[in-house]
Amino acid sequence: MTSSTDIKRIMVAKPGLDGHDRGAKVVARALRDAGFEVIYTGIRQTPEMIVQAAIQEDVDAIGLSILSGAHLDLFPLVIDGLNENDMGHIPIFCGGIIPKEDYQALYDIGVKGVFGPGTTLQTIIDFINELPAKE
Amino acid sequence: MATKKEQWTEKVWKPSVERFAERRETFQTTSEIKIDPVYTPEDLNAVDYDQEIGMPGEFPFTRGVQPNMYRGRLWTMRQYSGFASAEESNRRYRYLMEQGQTGLSIAFDLPTQTGYDSDHELALGEVGKAGVPISSLADMEIVMEGIPLDKVSTSMTINSTASLLLCYYIATAKKQGVDPKILAGTVQNDILKEYIARGTQIYPPQPSMRLVTDLFEYCAEETPRWNTISISGYHMREAGCTAAQELGFTLADGISYVEAAIKAGLDVDSFGPQLSFFFVAQSNLLEEVAKYRAARRLWAKIMKDRFGAKNPRSMMVRFHTQTAGVSLTAQQIDNNVVRSTLQALAAVLGGTQSLHTNSRDEALALPTEDAVKLSLRTQQVLAYEAGITDTVDPLAGSYYVEKLTSELEEAATKYIEEIDKRKGAVVAIEEGYQQQEIADSAYRFQMEVESKDRIVVGVNDFVEEEDTHIGIFRIDPEETRRHIARLEKVRADRDDERVATALRNLEAIARGTGNPVPAILECVEAYATTGEICDVFREVFGTYDPATAL
Numbered sequence: 001m002t003s004s005t006d007i008k009r010i011m012v013a014k015p016g017l018d019g020h021d022r023g024a025k026v027v028a029r030a031l032r033d034a035g036f037e038v039i040y041t042g043i044r045q046t047p048e049m050i051v052q053a054a055i056q057e058d059v060d061a062i063g064l065s066i067l068s069g070a071h072l073d074l075f076p077l078v079i080d081g082l083n084e085n086d087m088g089h090i091p092i093f094c095g096g097i098i099p100k101e102d103y104q105a106l107y108d109i110g111v112k113g114v115f116g117p118g119t120t121l122q123t124i125i126d127f128i129n130e131l132p133a134k135e
Numbered sequence: 136m137a138t139k140k141e142q143w144t145e146k147v148w149k150p151s152v153e154r155f156a157e158r159r160e161t162f163q164t165t166s167e168i169k170i171d172p173v174y175t176p177e178d179l180n181a182v183d184y185d186q187e188i189g190m191p192g193e194f195p196f197t198r199g200v201q202p203n204m205y206r207g208r209l210w211t212m213r214q215y216s217g218f219a220s221a222e223e224s225n226r227r228y229r230y231l232m233e234q235g236q237t238g239l240s241i242a243f244d245l246p247t248q249t250g251y252d253s254d255h256e257l258a259l260g261e262v263g264k265a266g267v268p269i270s271s272l273a274d275m276e277i278v279m280e281g282i283p284l285d286k287v288s289t290s291m292t293i294n295s296t297a298s299l300l301l302c303y304y305i306a307t308a309k310k311q312g313v314d315p316k317i318l319a320g321t322v323q324n325d326i327l328k329e330y331i332a333r334g335t336q337i338y339p340p341q342p343s344m345r346l347v348t349d350l351f352e353y354c355a356e357e358t359p360r361w362n363t364i365s366i367s368g369y370h371m372r373e374a375g376c377t378a379a380q381e382l383g384f385t386l387a388d389g390i391s392y393v394e395a396a397i398k399a400g401l402d403v404d405s406f407g408p409q410l411s412f413f414f415v416a417q418s419n420l421l422e423e424v425a426k427y428r429a430a431r432r433l434w435a436k437i438m439k440d441r442f443g444a445k446n447p448r449s450m451m452v453r454f455h456t457q458t459a460g461v462s463l464t465a466q467q468i469d470n471n472v473v474r475s476t477l478q479a480l481a482a483v484l485g486g487t488q489s490l491h492t493n494s495r496d497e498a499l500a501l502p503t504e505d506a507v508k509l510s511l512r513t514q515q516v517l518a519y520e521a522g523i524t525d526t527v528d529p530l531a532g533s534y535y536v537e538k539l540t541s542e543l544e545e546a547a548t549k550y551i552e553e554i555d556k557r558k559g560a561v562v563a564i565e566e567g568y569q570q571q572e573i574a575d576s577a578y579r580f581q582m583e584v585e586s587k588d589r590i591v592v593g594v595n596d597f598v599e600e601e602d603t604h605i606g607i608f609r610i611d612p613e614e615t616r617r618h619i620a621r622l623e624k625v626r627a628d629r630d631d632e633r634v635a636t637a638l639r640n641l642e643a644i645a646r647g648t649g650n651p652v653p654a655i656l657e658c659v660e661a662y663a664t665t666g667e668i669c670d671v672f673r674e675v676f677g678t679y680d681p682a683t684a685l
Contacts, residue, residue, distance in 0.1 A: 017245035017261050019334015022374045022461070025574050026581045042681060043334045044249075046257065068245055069500070069610070073260025099500050099607045117465040117498045118594045120585055 006133050007060040007091075013041040013050045015078060018068035023095060027063060030121040031128070047074055051081035054090065061128060064094040071098055076109050091131050095119065140177050148172055164422045166379035168542050174534035182541055187432065191527045193447075195435040197428050197540070198528040199486040200451040205524035209237075210482075211489035212514045213290055215457065217242035217267035218501055220614040221277035224267035228282060230504065234511055239282070239289040239320075240491060242266030243300065248335040250296050250669025254619050262615045266292075270622045271664045275303035276310065285313040289320035290365070290455065290489070295337040297324035298350050299668055302656040305358070321362035321411055321455070324350055327388040327560050328367050330681065331569045332374040337669060340561045342676035346651075348396045351406040353652040363406065364392060365455060367413040371569070373461045375577020378426045379543055381414065383550025384560075384569050386434055390551070391560040393442055403442045407449025416478035416485075417459045423478070424530055425539035427454070427485030433544050456482035457491040465498040467593035467601065476513050483517055484530055490514055500607040622664065629662040637661045638671055645675040 012028040014021055021043050032038040039057050041050065054062055062082075064075060075094065082088050093113035094106065103114045113127045137145070162170040171178075182188070189195060192202035201207060214231055217224045228239055243266040246258035252270045253262045262268050269275055284307065293300040301322050305315045326343040329336040336343065347364065354363045368385035376384065389410065396406050412430065416423055435450040444450055458478035463471045475492045482490050492510040494502035502510070518524060530536045557563040564570070583589035590596045641654040658668050 017249050017251075017257060017335075018265065019329070019332075020374075021334065022577050026375075026578055029574070029578050030581075068261055069264040070260030077259075097498065097500065101607065117463075118591075120595075121581065122585065 007036070007128055007131055009037045009039065009057060009059045010061045010063060010128065011039045011041065011050075011054055011057060011059040012063045012065065013045055013053070013078075014043045014065055015045050015047055015050060015074040016066055016068055016070045017044055018066060018070070019043045020067045021065065023067075024063075024065040027065070027095065027121065027124060030125065031063075034125045036128070047077035047081050050078050051085060051087070054082065054087060055085060059090065061091045061093065061131065063124075064092060066094070066096040066098070069097065071096065072102060072105060075106060075111065079110050093124070093127065095124075138177050140173075140175050144172075164378065164539070165417070165419050166377040166422065166543065166546055168379070168422075168539065168546065174538050176534065178534050178538045182537060187541070188531065188537070194439065194450060196431040196451055198531055200431065200453055200488075202527075204486060204527040205483075205518075206527070209518050209524060210487050211238040211288065212236050212511060212518075213238040213240040213455070213489045213491055214507055214511055215240040215242050215290075215292065215491045216507065217244075219263040219267070219610045220618045221267060221269070221274040222617075223263075223614055225278050225280055225282070227504070227507075228278075231507070231511065232282070232287075234508055235515065236511055238489060239287050241278070241289060241291045241293075243291070243293055244268045245335065246270075247300070247665060248293060248296060250299075250337050250665060250673070252664050252666035253615070253622055255666055262618065263610050268615075268618055269300065269303060269665060270618070271625045271662050272303055272306050272659050273621055273625050273662065274618070275300075275307045279304075279307050279311070283313075284308040284311055285317055287319075290323075291320065292323050294323050294326050294329050294333070294335055295343065295346075296665065296669060297322040298346055298353075298652050298655055299659070299665065301350070301354075301358075301361070302652065302659045305656060306659050315358050317360060318358050319360045321365050322350070323367060323413070324364040325367045325388065325413075327391060327564060328370050328385075330564045330679070331371055331384065332573060333370040336679050336681075338672060338676040339679045340564065342672075343679075344391075344395045344561065345399075346672075347392060348399045348401065349650045349652055351392075351396050351409070352399070352401060352650055354409060355401070355405050359409075361409065362411040362453075363409045365411045365413040366392065369413050369415045369457055371573055372415040372417065373459065374573050375580060376569075376573040377576055378417070378419070378422050379546035380550060380569075380572060380576065382426055382430055382433070382543060382547035383554075384572075385412065385414070386430070386437065386547060387551045387554040387560045387563075389434065390437060390441070390555075393438075394559065397442070403438070403444045404446040404449050407438060407442075407444050408446060408451075410449075411488075412452050412454035414454055414456055415459050416456045416482040416487075416490075418462055418474055418477055420477060420481045420484075421530075421533075421536055422539060422543070423481035424485045425536055425543050427452075427456075427482075427487065428528070428531075428536075428540045429543040429547065430454070431486075432540070433547060453488045455489045455491070456485075456487040458482070458493045460493055460497060463493060463495075463498040464591065464594050467599060468495045468498070468605065470593055471495040471498070472509065472513070475510060476517070479513055479517055480521075480523070483523055486528060496605060496607060499605065500609070503606065503608045625662050625664070633661040634658070634663045634667070638663055638667060641668065642671045642675060645672055 368381035494506035
């Protein structure tokens with residue numbers, strides 16, 4: 001596939017205790033079918049585990065999924081952890097049960113894309129393809 | 136010789152379709168069962184009415200578990216609820232009871248479900264979000280304040296920590312002066328579907344199965360009116376599987392529980408009547424009705440023929456239904472009221488014993504109080520205005536519904552046979568079989584939506600530009616602080632010696648082969664916390680680390 005970005009490896013991660021990963025798995029599989037290398041962390045990851053996995057797997061983007069309502073508590077910790085490890089440039093996108101009212105707060109902490117229920121997989125694939133190339 | 140239906144298909148239907156093509160090449164249910172243009176008595180030639188359908192309240196219970204169904208008592212209207220704190224949840228339960236709800240259904244937050252105190256680092260951001268936090272008996276006492284436990288029935292969605300939460304409930308009842316022997320309700324206690332689809336498992340499968348059957352044994356003696364398990368298809372279906380898979384995987388889990396209990400030395404008729412089930416109601420109305428009817432028939436045969444049950448109550452599928460959370464859309468949210476109504480109709484036509492209807496705003500957040508009230512009103516309209524409760528199993532005898540009931544039974548049986556071949560549900564889970572089947576179905580569904588082969592109103596067709604900023608419900612962080620302050624007070628005020636002794640005793644029993652439930656109750660009554668009690672089991676049993684397939 002042709003791509004304007006050099007994003008190759010994407011991690012899909014489930015921070016927090018919620019076990020609902022239908023969406024995370026469907027997105028992960030769609031990204032894989034679209035030609036990306038995809039790492040799915042499985043459920044119940046702490047922010048620290050996600051940061052460590054991102055370092056070890058040397059990923060180019062991270063997708064976070066939460067349905068329990070803990071997004072405003074946990075996403076900032078993932079982003080802080082990445083910054084502390086000089087990985088703040090890795091783009092973060094997210095989905096799950098996230099009220100529209102919270103989108104701006106997520107953009108403000110550096111989340112690049114928020115994809116709520118009803119988003120098409122193509123929208124997410126397009127978003128990743130349009131991410132700016134790394135320096 | 137060609138049958139009447141075959142002749143009609145050749146001579147009437149085909150020429151007609153050649154002139155005017157049908158909307159699709161083929162029609163099929165969500166379980167990929169092919170649907171004919173019409174069904175006739177011929178389709179039921181192989182179905183012996185007395186053997187396969189029969190009378191309500193009699194084997195094989197296809198038509199329902201009670202002789203007169205809703206002519207006697209309506210289903211229990213039970214809205215799944217719980218959030219923020221013990222105080223807030225107690226207020227919501229009392230509000231729902233005032234509005235005419237007839238049973239309680241408690242949602243616990245994720246730390247409570249996964250055995251952590253609310254101030255554990257893994258509980259960060261999760262306290263009071265997906266349900267009420269219960270960190271010690273002190274919380275349960277507040278949750279049930281002013282609710283007479285001798286009069287209500289309470290369903291608790293709790294699995295890995297089911298025995299613990301039941302002990303909190305029993306201890307609270309004792310404090311209210313209520314004899315545990317008369318307590319009515321259900322603990323979900325269905326650990327197998329947690330590994331498959333829901334994800335709140337703590338320990339590995341083998342010790343978890345022991346906890347399940349130990350609770351069967353304890354409740355048979357101590358709380359005989361309590362349903363010791365709610366064998367659940369709901370979450371597997373929500374995770375993406377089809378109706379036939381929901382049926383097959385659920386009953387296969389049921390078989391594994393029965394086998395485990397028999398292996399632990401219990402008689403099938405001692406615990407069989409306390410087994411209950413939980414299914415989803417999705418939007419494909421007639422397939423769902425057929426699913427409930429097939430579930431009753433198939434389980435009755437399994438209990439009778441495979442396990443030699445003698446008590447008819449052991450053969451009955453008594454089930455709770457919840458409408459499909461996954462079918463709710465964040466777009467045009469009023470449409471969700473229509474979806475929930477349609478799904479609730481399927482549950483009632485299918486003979487459910489209790490029902491939760493989802494609220495219109497749940498694709499966005501926890502429901503507001505007004506939205507929950509409308510959901511309850513939906514059930515009341517079905518119960519009192521629609522006329523569907525006046526005769527038993529009104530769709531029986533529909534050529535299509537009866538045929539579909541048989542076809543779903545057949546399809547589910549194939550999944551059960553596949554799981555039998557893998558030596559049961561536990562091994563199949565360890566091999567990732569059900570997880571893979573569910574993930575495949577979920578992906579196929581999403582592809583159908585993307586290609587518009589499947590229409591979701593307001594999402595991939597009939598789309599409107601809209602402002603989805605609705606008034607949503609949020610948890611007040613002050614509630615979490617108050618809850619954690621109470622937990623700290625409990626730790627400071629209790630008799631530490633008594634707690635330590637009770638926890639040591641629990642550990643000794645967990646390491647042996649005895650039934651740990653009385654020891655858990657002792658810990659609970661000494662005000663040991665959720666985290667402390669679960670840490671004992673974590674220490675003895677270890678924890679489960681799933682292999683994750685895409």
